[in-house]
Amino acid sequence: MSRFAAFDLVPVDESKQTAKDFKSDQEVRWCPGCGDYAILAAFQSFLPELGLRRENMVIVSGIGCSSRFPYYLNTYGMHSIHGRAPAIATGLACSRPDLSVWVMTGDGDGLSIGGNHLVHALRRNVNVRILLFNNRIYGLTKGQYSPTSEQGKVTKSTPYGSLDAPFNPLSLALGAEASFVARTVDSDRKHLIEVLRQASEHKGAAFVEILQNCPIYNDDAFEPLKDPDARDDRTIRLAHGERIVFGANGDKGIRRDPTTAGLEVCAADDPAVLVHDATQPDPTTAFALSRLDDGALSNVPIGVFRSVDRPSYDQLMRDQIADATRSQGEGDLHELLTAGDTWRVDA
């Protein structure tokens, strides 16, 4: 069985796999330059590391550009309904512990039409990995603002600017009691793979926000995090057990802000600089980390915010069935139908 905790019940493939083994025969059809290509390539190159049998992997997606993902992987896959992938994956994961189930979703799919399923899958802690590609726009329907678009966004549906305040996907996930929450960036392949690796080591729901560029409808939305001259001053790379310091010269740190009980930027040599503890059961600090980004991408933590152990819903469900079977014996249909008050007619 797999050495990755999330897949401890999934059969492994002893043969030597390569990224090519996971490519399907379908032509990839995203727009040129789309961030999804980089995510797909990173994902395909990561899968051999898991060493799972291809037939025991299932990719479930909703609707949107990101949701085309399953077509490009030579595993089992379902391109389902807008927003509903977490619900479908829940049914699958609950009845099939031998599968490695992944949900691919986007900011519209996962946070707008499917918001309800996302938060409930996270709160239940179903053993699925949920990758949310956040490009802050509706791509497939050609450019309307999304629930992560900044307020005032001018799009086809909001020529005078959007009115609604955006979601912070990580704050939402943490508020929904997610046991694993991480963020990564489409263009940072190494980081992306490391986050996928850690998500695979987590039994239960693992939520990963991937900041993804849509060059057609929202180009350069995350440019400040990609520009070699600016990114290091804005990106905070979280590493469990290490002091939270960042900046081009490593001169900035993060400490508690006594006035708000949140977090604030300080000097790297400040003795109060926090040591990151992703396993802290109390989600307060992880939430404060998610709030460091004010929407303007000035201080954006990436990496694993939170990774705590909590029984997964599907495992609890299987345990209940096993316990009931053990204590009452396996169900007998005749016994069920004839239990309680019956009477016999001898004609």
Add this chain to the structure above:
Amino acid sequence: MTASTTSARDKDVRRVPRVVIRFAGDSGDGIQVTGDRFTSETAELGNDLATLPNFPAEIRAPAGTLPGVSSFQLQFADHDVLTPGDHPDVLVVMNPAALRANLADLRAGGRIIANVDEFTSRNLRRVGYGANPLDDDSLEGYTVHQVKLTSMTVEALKDLDIGKKDAERAKNFFALGMLSWLYHRPVERTLAFIEKRFGKVPEIARANTTAFNAGWNYGETTEEFAVSYEIRPAPMSRGLYRRITGNTALAWGLIAASRLTGLSLFLGAYPITPASDVLHELSRHKRFDVHTFQAEDEIAGVGAALGASYGGALGVTTTSGPGVSLKGETISLGVALELPLIVCDIQRAGPSTGMPTKTEQADLLMAYAGRHGEAPVPVLAARSPSDCFDTAIEAARIATKYRTPVILLSDGYLANGSEPWHIPDVAALPDLHPEFAREPNGTDAKGNPVFLPYLRDAETLARPWAVPGTKGLEHRLGGLEKADGTGHISYDPENHDLMVRTRQAKVDGIARDIPPLEVDDPDGSARTLVLGWGSTYGPVGAAVREVRAHGHAVAQAHLNYLNPFPANTGEVLRHYDRVIVPEMNLGQLALLLRATYLVDVISYNKVRGLPFTSTELIDAIEKVADA
């Protein structure tokens, strides 16, 4: 003396063929338990019976008010019974509200047993009685028994160590004991039931037992009841019987279907009246490898069920009309993916929230066509509470064999109503193990073996079902249109036309795999056919029996399959000069029949949230038959 014998009566005993009793009172009066126990005693005695519980619309309406009235009606007889009866012969009322709410239904000359203790001026005023109807002559046409149920119960329990409130609460068992005496019911099981249900609090168990015995003894000694009644057992075929409600039968049918198909059962459901009891019942039976998932909403309920089906489980969702509206998109996905899925719609009065505790048959057209695109789905309807068991198994057979969502229609009347059920021999139930794809079924251009997920079985047009975990058959499914055979995404116009027609042909073809519509036309001379579907089976059958007794020749047929219709349906319709279709909607089956067969039918429709009475159907049928 204790209530344990039905023989050796000092008073007169009169034999009657059938009785309809309605118990009515506050929801806190234990009406449903009383009715349920009386029904169990009646079943054990061997009468045929049918029941109709009626729940108040509000969960905790103020005591003694009309909205708080709960009732339970049963008909029992020495012959076969098709309905709970139109009009009670006996009305047991625990308070003035119960009398006010139910008196209009009592048959002329019927009997009222009233808990006189509750007929206080305050309680009377509350429901608009200026004077006590038990005292004036407003109930002149009825036989009225004024019984001090509450005070006699309290008196009987005075030596027990319980408070007055608890003592008063036992009055329903006093009433049950009294009626058990009046109708010669066997009581051992009720006494055992009290022990089991209340055994944890011995004082309450003792109070209920004492009250029950006191009620029995009161019947035996009081001048109030000069006669008791005997209803002989009804002839029934040999075998083991039990009483069952539609929702329990549905839950057990689903468990049976899981056993027969060899697939583990996965129920995804969201609480909704009147379907929740199926979720409750299945949740108790985990040792049958039953997975129950109470979802965050209706959509997630069906989504999870479809996900489980994809993984090779028997995916089921249970709901009522509003839930089916929400599930429509996922049912359409099931049509496109061609995966088994069972959607149970326990219909209730709509539109919108409507009257959730009341029955209706108005979801037929939604079941038949309420989806986007051309998305045909087989539709089955149960005809009686126990028939829900067989219908669940049949739904699973069709869903797994044809890889399709199936909609099973029940309704509030079947869900909560009960009847005796001849328990089937488990060994005689059919083997429904579906075949899973295990190997490639085609070759690609280079001659390599490949799996074609949309290559169909020539006879059933079903596609192969390859579940994740099957080596070498990895494939992608989706809601986008698929190319015939390969299942690849396709926007080809001809392919779409072909796929739309093929999905329709697959569902239409099920007509070859279901029994023909059976017609009951005793001497073959009838020119009028009464055609029903779903839960109207009982009332229609009872009415047809009467109409025939009045000398009319009428034929009766009942549709269990609404899509596709049985292959001979058109032929049956054309055979009769007049076809009358009674429905608890505004003519939905009639619309489908006219559209499908170009045969006119005469609708008889009522949407009162209540089952048809046989009386109204007799009138309606005779009017047509005489025309």
